[in-house]
Amino acid sequence: MTDMRLPLYQRLRDDMLARIAAGDWAPGTAIPTEAELTKYYGVAVGTLRRAVETLVQDGLMERSQGRGTFIRRPNFDGSLFRFFRHVDSQGERRVPTGRVMVRHEESAGRRVADALGLEEGASVVYLERVRQIDGQTIFHEQIWLDTRRFAPLLTVDPADFGNLLYPFYEQQCGQLIGAAEETLSVATASQAMADRLSIDPGQPVIVIERIAKGYDATPLEFRRSTGDAGPFRYRVDIT
Amino acid sequence: MTDMRLPLYQRLRDDMLARIAAGDWAPGTAIPTEAELTKYYGVAVGTLRRAVETLVQDGLMERSQGRGTFIRRPNFDGSLFRFFRHVDSQGERRVPTGRVMVRHEESAGRRVADALGLEEGASVVYLERVRQIDGQTIFHEQIWLDTRRFAPLLTVDPADFGNLLYPFYEQQCGQLIGAAEETLSVATASQAMADRLSIDPGQPVIVIERIAKGYDATPLEFRRSTGDAGPFRYRVDIT
DNA sequence: GAGTGGTCTAGACCACAGG
DNA sequence: CTGTGGTCTAGACCACTCT
Numbered sequence: 001m002t003d004m005r006l007p008l009y010q011r012l013r014d015d016m017l018a019r020i021a022a023g024d025w026a027p028g029t030a031i032p033t034e035a036e037l038t039k040y041y042g043v044a045v046g047t048l049r050r051a052v053e054t055l056v057q058d059g060l061m062e063r064s065q066g067r068g069t070f071i072r073r074p075n076f077d078g079s080l081f082r083f084f085r086h087v088d089s090q091g092e093r094r095v096p097t098g099r100v101m102v103r104h105e106e107s108a109g110r111r112v113a114d115a116l117g118l119e120e121g122a123s124v125v126y127l128e129r130v131r132q133i134d135g136q137t138i139f140h141e142q143i144w145l146d147t148r149r150f151a152p153l154l155t156v157d158p159a160d161f162g163n164l165l166y167p168f169y170e171q172q173c174g175q176l177i178g179a180a181e182e183t184l185s186v187a188t189a190s191q192a193m194a195d196r197l198s199i200d201p202g203q204p205v206i207v208i209e210r211i212a213k214g215y216d217a218t219p220l221e222f223r224r225s226t227g228d229a230g231p232f233r234y235r236v237d238i239t
Numbered sequence: 240m241t242d243m244r245l246p247l248y249q250r251l252r253d254d255m256l257a258r259i260a261a262g263d264w265a266p267g268t269a270i271p272t273e274a275e276l277t278k279y280y281g282v283a284v285g286t287l288r289r290a291v292e293t294l295v296q297d298g299l300m301e302r303s304q305g306r307g308t309f310i311r312r313p314n315f316d317g318s319l320f321r322f323f324r325h326v327d328s329q330g331e332r333r334v335p336t337g338r339v340m341v342r343h344e345e346s347a348g349r350r351v352a353d354a355l356g357l358e359e360g361a362s363v364v365y366l367e368r369v370r371q372i373d374g375q376t377i378f379h380e381q382i383w384l385d386t387r388r389f390a391p392l393l394t395v396d397p398a399d400f401g402n403l404l405y406p407f408y409e410q411q412c413g414q415l416i417g418a419a420e421e422t423l424s425v426a427t428a429s430q431a432m433a434d435r436l437s438i439d440p441g442q443p444v445i446v447i448e449r450i451a452k453g454y455d456a457t458p459l460e461f462r463r464s465t466g467d468a469g470p471f472r473y474r475v476d477i478t
Numbered sequence: 479g480a481g482t483g484g485t486c487t488a489g490a491c492c493a494c495a496g497g
Numbered sequence: 498c499t500g501t502g503g504t505c506t507a508g509a510c511c512a513c514t515c516t
Contacts (some may be wrong), residue, residue: 007504024302033482044506045284049483059478065483072478182476186423186425186443186468193507204425204443210477227444229425234473237447238318238419239298239311246485272501283487288502304502305495
């Protein structure tokens with residue numbers, strides 16, 4: 001354990017974080033019990049507890065009384081849902097389908113290279129994807145990935161990409177997405193984008209740029225999603 | 240103390256919350272020390288601590304080692320700043336000036352009545368306000384307030400409203416704002432709005448609807464702010 | 479019933495702010 | 498120096514889950 005003069009619970013936290021990043025503790029599985037961990041680390045329960053609490057706070061773990069503490073998988077559908085409220089007649093969430101339309105290799109421009117932490121001109125995998133509900137396109141997505149990590153995607157038939165990409169990355173490329181940061185902005189629809197989204201050119205669209213990262217915070221995917229701004233709604237609490 | 244079968248630390252939390260709402264503990268001042276509070280409540284420090292932690296978490300208190308624990312004032316400029324990055328050449332935040340242009344009494348429509356928890360047609364104070372940086376209008380604001388609580392505002396010369404409204408509410412009407420919820424959406428500028436914001440009609444605008452509440456969660460103010468969507472940017476972290 | 483996390487206590491020692 | 502919150506411990510008892 002890195003013995004800086006940090007509080008013990010923070011050093012515990014860092015160590016547990018490293019275990020997740022290293023894959024020792026896999027998403028969806030339970031971590032060892034409090035008794036085991038306190039014994040292993042040689043600390044009191046309260047201290048361990050505090051470390052775990054910060055990880056729960058950050059959304060990396062989930063505790064469940066009587067069952068255990070689990071590594072959480074980030075919920076990206078929830079993200080979409082924070083901004084666009086697509087519900088069916090029963091008020092249940094509707095997750096749009098995803099279909100890859102374009103897939104090729106290209107060289108990274110400035111923006112993409114910056115986002116992925118690569119040199120400009122580095123080889124990247126490019127995907128274009130539409131996300132639909134009831135056959136209607138809700139989002140148009142452009143996706144860039146480092147070819148060195150995601151080369152397997154170049155040999156797969158675009159039609160064979162699953163509905164969800166992140167489990168696919170995990171299976172095909174062994175790349176785990178642990179977190180992401182998204183930046184929203186507003187633009188107006190070009191003719192091409194308007195056609196795709198069935199809106200009028202010049203109408204406002206929401207552009208969501210996402211940098212998805214591994215559990216060790218390495219940027220793995222850069223994604224730009226564009227959708228009609230009409231159904232966009234976002235709620236914030238201020239204190 | 241309400242002796243439900245809630246955990247002790249939650250009951251402590253509720254009691255402290257009530258003290259803030261009642262004005263026993265004023266924003267900006269320190270609450271009693273841990274020693275006093277544990278004695279008063281008859282609980283262990285750890286338990287009191289946990290209660291305070293949840294309040295810190297919710298942004299209602301701030302702890303400072305060696306100094307004490309303080310009731311926090313909500314920072315609404317920070318809110319604006321989360322969405323629009325107005326900085327000067329040194330990279331410092333620029334808070335727009337505020338000027339009340341219109342002030343009268345009217346009867347609440349559906350939307351306003353709902354937001355403020357009033358009956359439709361109830362009397363409300365209506366304000367129209369522009370917020371500017373370097374003489375340029377950044378936001379146009381419409382504000383509605385329950386006349387029963389904010390009647391003093393009707394007798395003030397609109398020019399005498401201060402740059403900031405919440406301290407003014409506090410001084411003139413004894414109404415303390417403790418929190419708020421904001422909902423963002425996108426619209427297109429009408430001719431009138433475009434003129435006010437110096438943009439072209441039909442260009443996208445961000446509409447921020449805010450319901451500001453007292454420390455006891457009573458809705459006190461309903462505000463609709465409209466600004467150019469061009470400089471809008473919002474960042475979210477997903478886990 | 480056995481095992482898990484959830485609540486609560488009592489007290490020690492440390493680090494920082496301010497007179 | 499005194500008083501504040503920050504860290505850490507050790508252990509008791511409760512509530513829940515699963516078999």
